[in-house]
Amino acid sequence: IWAASQLVNLIEQGHTEIPRTLRFAPYDLLKALGRKTSGREYEALRAALSRLKATTVQTNIRADGLKKTAMFGWLDSWKEIVDERTKQSRGMEITLPDWLYRGVLMRGGVLSLHPGYFQLTGGLERWLYRVARKHGGMQDSGFFISLPTLYEKSGIESRYRQFKYDLRKIVERDELPEYHLAWIEETAGGEPSIHMVRRSKLHPTDPAFRWEHKRDRRTPIECL
Numbered sequence: 001i002w003a004a005s006q007l008v009n010l011i012e013q014g015h016t017e018i019p020r021t022l023r024f025a026p027y028d029l030l031k032a033l034g035r036k037t038s039g040r041e042y043e044a045l046r047a048a049l050s051r052l053k054a055t056t057v058q059t060n061i062r063a064d065g066l067k068k069t070a071m072f073g074w075l076d077s078w079k080e081i082v083d084e085r086t087k088q089s090r091g092m093e094i095t096l097p098d099w100l101y102r103g104v105l106m107r108g109g110v111l112s113l114h115p116g117y118f119q120l121t122g123g124l125e126r127w128l129y130r131v132a133r134k135h136g137g138m139q140d141s142g143f144f145i146s147l148p149t150l151y152e153k154s155g156i157e158s159r160y161r162q163f164k165y166d167l168r169k170i171v172e173r174d175e176l177p178e179y180h181l182a183w184i185e186e187t188a189g190g191e192p193s194i195h196m197v198r199r200s201k202l203h204p205t206d207p208a209f210r211w212e213h214k215r216d217r218r219t220p221i222e223c224l
Helices: 002-012 026-032 039-054 098-105 115-119 123-136 147-154 160-173
Strands: 021-024 056-063 066-073 077-082 089-095 143-146 179-184 193-198 221-223
Touching (some): 021 026, 026 039, 039 077, 123 193, 143 147, 147 193
Antiparallel strands (some): 077 089, 179 193
16 A cells, blocks of 8 residues: 555656656655554564565456456565665665556556555554545545445444444544544434545634645655
């Protein structure tokens, strides 16, 4: 998710040559992910990259007007340059697989993420942010979705009643970056719905309103 988001940022900034290989400082990546920067975290990062390199997935690929089912890995390769004298890392490189790279380049294939996304600790919260980012976008009126529909889309294994309880708690905390969630109790189908709207689109007097600030969403990377 992080790597794909970096490529989307390059596209949004007008770069015409988008690389499959990214070079970055592991310290910057750990900070972007909200992790500590101890030696243990560096080792965990290396282990995670090794797992991604070894993991294969089956996926549906949309490209050139066709839908294909295939199995690929999450990473083509990764490497790290280490100073032999100081044992300090001089940078890492990751090369994305072609299927993921092509998916990113497709218009609307991948969306950039707010840095605060990586600070979210709950899987449901992260998923809700992605739903809001995809469907809420920059619409002035936001996006409405019923709880039963949201439950079906989530693929979550818990019962609907538990999902409803957990979701209500998330709405009450209202901590998602960029997007405000509102619980709408009365709907035509008899079930509640959720209103997802960008905070900057709310009235300035609304407590959930936040100004939209220009910011660099990227971890510093070098295009290869």
